[in-house]
Amino acid sequence: AISSGINAEWPLRPGSQFGIPLTFNAYIQYQNYTSFKAAMSGLKGKQLMRLFPGQKPTFSPFVVDYDRTGFMTDKIHKARKIERERAAEEAKRKHEAYMKQQSELMAKQIEKQKRKRRKLEEKKMAAKKS
Numbered sequence: 001a002i003s004s005g006i007n008a009e010w011p012l013r014p015g016s017q018f019g020i021p022l023t024f025n026a027y028i029q030y031q032n033y034t035s036f037k038a039a040m041s042g043l044k045g046k047q048l049m050r051l052f053p054g055q056k057p058t059f060s061p062f063v064v065d066y067d068r069t070g071f072m073t074d075k076i077h078k079a080r081k082i083e084r085e086r087a088a089e090e091a092k093r094k095h096e097a098y099m100k101q102q103s104e105l106m107a108k109q110i111e112k113q114k115r116k117r118r119k120l121e122e123k124k125m126a127a128k129k130s
Contacts, residue, residue, distance in 0.1 A: 029072055040064055 030036040043064045050058045070076055 027072075036066070040066065 028039070030039070043062075047059045047061045050060070067073075
């Protein structure tokens, strides 16, 4: 039986059951090289098993590799953090400048309305006197 939410028309592939591909990416960051080396050698040539109660297990080999781009290195991580902080500071500065500009515009509009009211009151007073 196919459980709900699974499209029965998906092609079945080796290493999958019910048309659900067993493909995903997992990223693990180690704090020391010894643990990394032990994991790399321990997982090499192994398979991932998916087991549903009452059904045959499905096996899928997986590839063990490491970050060749340097994306997860401490140096690059720190550089990204600094860039995020710089961008956040820049956004904060722009927001504060925008809010100051809006405040100044609002103050000018309020002053303009006050002047307009004063002129109307002066006209009313002048009309009453005459």
